Amino acid sequence: VVTQSDVDAVIDQVEKAGQADAAKNELKAAFKDDFIILDSSFKSDKSAVKPAPGVDQESADGKAALAGQIVYSLTATSKSETGKFLDAYFAQQIDGKSDQKIYDNGVKGTTFTNISGVENGFAANISTNGKIGPNIDETRLKEFAKGKSFGEIQGEVESVDGVESADIKFSPFWVSSAPNDINRIKIEFKVN
Numbered sequence: 001v002v003t004q005s006d007v008d009a010v011i012d013q014v015e016k017a018g019q020a021d022a023a024k025n026e027l028k029a030a031f032k033d034d035f036i037i038l039d040s041s042f043k044s045d046k047s048a049v050k051p052a053p054g055v056d057q058e059s060a061d062g063k064a065a066l067a068g069q070i071v072y073s074l075t076a077t078s079k080s081e082t083g084k085f086l087d088a089y090f091a092q093q094i095d096g097k098s099d100q101k102i103y104d105n106g107v108k109g110t111t112f113t114n115i116s117g118v119e120n121g122f123a124a125n126i127s128t129n130g131k132i133g134p135n136i137d138e139t140r141l142k143e144f145a146k147g148k149s150f151g152e153i154q155g156e157v158e159s160v161d162g163v164e165s166a167d168i169k170f171s172p173f174w175v176s177s178a179p180n181d182i183n184r185i186k187i188e189f190k191v192n
Contacts, residue, residue: 002051002064010066011046020044023072031076036107040115041075041122075115075122082126083107090130099135099161103191106130131191134162142182149177164192 024042031037049068053059086105094100106128115124136157145153150168157166170176178185 001058002053002055004055006064007049007051007055007066011049011070014070015044019070020072024074027072027074031074034080035076035078036082036110036112037074037076038112038115038122038124039074040113041073041117043073045071045073077112079107079110082110085126086110086128086130090132094132100132101135102130103133103189104131133189133191134160136160136163136189138187139182141187142185145178145185146180146182147177153178 023044027042028037046068049066049070052065052067083105086107087102090102090105094102110126110128112124112126115122117123141157144156148156150170153168154166157163168178170178
């Protein structure tokens with residue numbers, strides 16, 4: 001007599017033989033780098049696997065067969081769609097603050113947790129590390145810096161709300177003021 005536990009044991013042996021891992025890796029490879037893979041959404045559908053004779057039926061010759069296919073699925077979300085969501089979220093965080101700017105929406109480091117199936121999709125918690133900082137007008141800052149000394153430039157930059165520190169470098173070392181040509185002034189921002 002074929003039992004459900006017999007069927008489950010054979011399916012488990014197939015999955016333990018690496019079929020599930022191989023299928024998961026193949027599905028991951030199909031998504032390329034344009035997607036964020038939701039690892040915990042990986043599942044297998046074994047409903048098409050059927051024993052012959054059926055469960056709780058007796059085999060005439062003492063032998064049984066199991067046939068069908070296991071369908072594996074994995075869900076991912078596109079980085080561009082996730083990026084749009086994060087852009088909207090961070091824009092909402094700085095709404096009405098014209099002195100603030102989004103430097104990085106964090107899409108590259110995004111992870112999803114507590115993934116659960118809902119009708120026609122999934123629900124999940126999203127985690128990332130976006131970067132918001134002061135909105136500094138680079139052209140205006142270059143215009144201000146023309147011909148100014150180290151201390152004058154540093155004082156102006158550090159007076160901007162949200163700026164922790166400013167490091168001014170002149171090259172070669174004997175130069176004591178910024179050039180008068182804004183095309184020769186380079187500004188680099190680092191957001192913590």
